[in-house]
Amino acid sequence: MDNPSRSERSRKAALAAALTIIAREGPGRLTLDAIARESGLSKGGLMHQFRTKEAVLRALLEQQIAHIGEFTDEFRAGNAGSLAQPELATQIATSKEIIAQQYSVAQAMLAALASDPKLLVNAREQDARRVEEIKREAFDPELAVLRWAAARGLALLSMLRLCPIPEADLEPLFARLLDDRQWTALELPTKGRKGRPANAASKKRTTVKRPAEPKASARGRQDR
DSSP, X not given: OOHHHHHHHHHHHHHHHHHHHHHHHOGGGOOHHHHHHHHTOOHHHHHHXXXXXXXXXXXXXXXXXXXXXXXXXXXXXXXXXXXXXXXXXXHHHHHHHHHTXXXXXXXXXXXXXXXXXXXXXXXXXXXXXXXXXXXXXXXXXXXXXXXXXXXXXXXXXXXXXXXXXXXXXXXXXHHHHHOGGGTGGGOOOOXXXXXXXXXXXXXXXXXXXXXXXXXOOHHHHHHO
């Protein structure tokens, strides 16, 4: 096995071991020594990949961001042209996918964000751009943002294990958040909003059947 392949295998083994430790004992018990024992790597071999525990957590966060990015791209591509509010639908579906992650992954993501405040700034800036796009495409920007916030709130509550709603009951909630037909009657006219005629909300809208959500990629599932 060549050096790059050996290095990649060691990296994957270290990350898998870190998730095992987090799931079993929580992120507070994650140490380089524990990762080395769990993965079977030498301490020196592990530190060749990750110098600190924070570096491991950041790598886990980046791995999940990549998976979510793949899911988002697949959802957009699979539903191109069939959605009245494509960015809103994409972000609601993405929040649902976040809930589908293993809890150990959610813990690792939260621990990484807490350990590096700069990552929180980046996350806020990305969300701000998404919210602006959701507003631009919406007939009723406030209602669209409320739907986005509801989906994101359910995802965060589930990540923190504070959600009082059984996971099986979340499915119909996300289905309603995704279905534009459930919300059309609540939309308010918006006068003079940039990028859309003032009477756009009063015109008859084409009802679009809510698309089936695409399955996450095989690569994304394997990365969990």
